[in-house]
Amino acid sequence: MTKPRARDLGLPFPGTPGPLNAITDVAGVAVGFCTLTDPAKKMRTGVTAILPRPATVPQPVWAGQYALNGNGEMTGTHWINDAGYFLGPILITNTHGVGAAHLGATRWMIGHYADYFAKEHAWAMPVVAETYDGVLNDINALHVQPEHAIAALEARSTGPVAEGATGGGNGMIAYEFKGGTGTASRRIELGGQGYTVAALVQANHGIRPWLTILGKPVGALMPEDALYTGEMGSIIVVVATDAPLSGLALRQLAKRAAIGIGRGGTPGGNNSGDIFLAFSTANEGPMPQFAPAVSARQELNIELLDNLYLAAVQSIEEAVVNAMVAGEDTPTVKPEGRICRGLDRRRLAEIFA
Template identity: 80%
Template sequence: MKDTNLKLGQKPRARDLGLPFPGTTGPLNAITDVPGVAVGFCTLTDPARNMRTGVTAILPRPGMVPMPVWAGQYSLNGNGEMTGTHWIHDAGYFVGPICITNTHGVGAVHTGAVRWMIDTYADYFQNHHAWAMPVVAETYDGVLNDINALHVQPEHAIAALNAASTGPVAEGSTGGGNGMICYEFKGGTGTSSRLIEIGGQSYTVAALVQANHGIRPWLTILGRPVGQLMPEDSLHATEMGSIIVIVATDAPLSGLSLRQVAKRAAIGIGRGGTPGGNNSGDIFMAFSTANAGPVPQFAPAVVTKQELNGEVLDPLYLASVEAVEEAIVNAMVAGEDVATFKPQGVICRAINHDRLRGIFGGSEAR
């Protein structure tokens, strides 16, 4: 059975293969279903230089004026980096973009993101004592990319930020996801969204992941032991990667509630089978685009904000879990076969669409 609903040249996603994920998605089934959120990529691929890496950029509040983004952060296992989180824990917000890259590219991307903020918010930085603290996260791509060559430079972060748009989000080997492996299949960038209703009001909850975690025997999709049913072409016996999860919503939430949302990403990745291995940096952040307003330095002494009652957040927690779970599978479904850099001469395989479809009772494509 062919994917007849796809546009010419468009990659299938997990639902196109008949995988029965629960929940109602937004129109794009992507983090950009949250109004105003933009995503951009700078993808760096050059086999002659053993280069397969890049930068993913998320703009929670695109525009020329800096505004706080309410946020919470949680680390299931801290073997990795996400900058700016000390302030998020203390203040419950951040200002500026989120970027995701490889482990050795964090410094360069941070420099590029700071430059982009200074240029974009020019009046703010020129006329006030402003400081830039972007969020930059990473996962390790040294199996498919010569990570020690430091291919990622500040200008690549700027390019990803300038490319950010509110439309469909390209998945798989895009941006920072270019060199990533997930459950020993080709992984990378994945996204998904959910529509929910709380108190008679509709909200969107969505996730974007950079999936680089897990080993094949662990992989479970919607309760099926996919990794055990598809054991061929495994790459390594122990986990060597990580996962970054960004959850976005337009629901009005406090920093404390957003930390609770970020925690639910652990359940979302756990549904895929990972126990959160020692070598995996499982690092998550959630943000809300509600309650837009000036940076605190320019706000009045008394600030009034809306906030959902914690007692009614269960639908939002469930939506977060479901969006994360589906985003990871979307990242794998978008993969393609890629030659490894270390060791050389091995192929990191994409997950087989026909076999995956068959596991869930569908017909194989012809």
């Protein structure tokens, strides 16, 4: 049975979503999951894969990165900040799975871009990000292995994106409700041209009293079965667009993720890794080392981008709620014997009725 999403419950999110209301509304972007669940092994984890371009020839995507609070990891960002682009996939997993996922992504890149790696002095620097799933998963058992990253990449699709306990989101908690993977998109017009802006989040952040949804104090209205005394999670946000943007504009776009998650109530706790990446699929072309000495790229005038920033904020806000709306009651492993509750969809709908 298909679970309802936040809009299906009557939540009046602003803006115009794309046909899937997902990051895959940006043409060419694919998402795949490897979800690992075995209660006998206290296993509830996985890997989420995002491939910005079809895996045919090695082409960079232009990108910008920003960290609101750095208690977390996103590999490859030093180069993104210096060069303004990256090659290959984005993977999201748990904190102790970063190395395994990075190795899996590297193997996958070497295989899919075989000529490039065989003939050139090429190197793989995939983006791998994480949030901590040690409340619902035995994170120290190192369940995530390189083959799981490869499986997530091979399972990629440009269609609807499964939310909640999928891929790396399997063991995640948001505002002390079951969290995980969420996504949303917006369609906008700039300079007479239509564009898509979309987000995918791995939501594992916040405490119950902070939770606000579209101005309603949902956390205060649903205080039961809280788990924490303070912030102990993180959130990864990936923003995709087909709008042609400069590296500066993409960094500015990534910064807006702080406002998007802030609309849900989080101030960005000290123990939270709030780390964001924005990329554009526009300006397709070869790796820079193979480009002409003088290259032409299209870029939207940065003075026109306010509505694009707003679309990103709206997408992120909705994606976080979608992640929680998809949640189901889940037993904890540390400590054992408690339940991380799924957000009560009936009560949420009644709040907005």
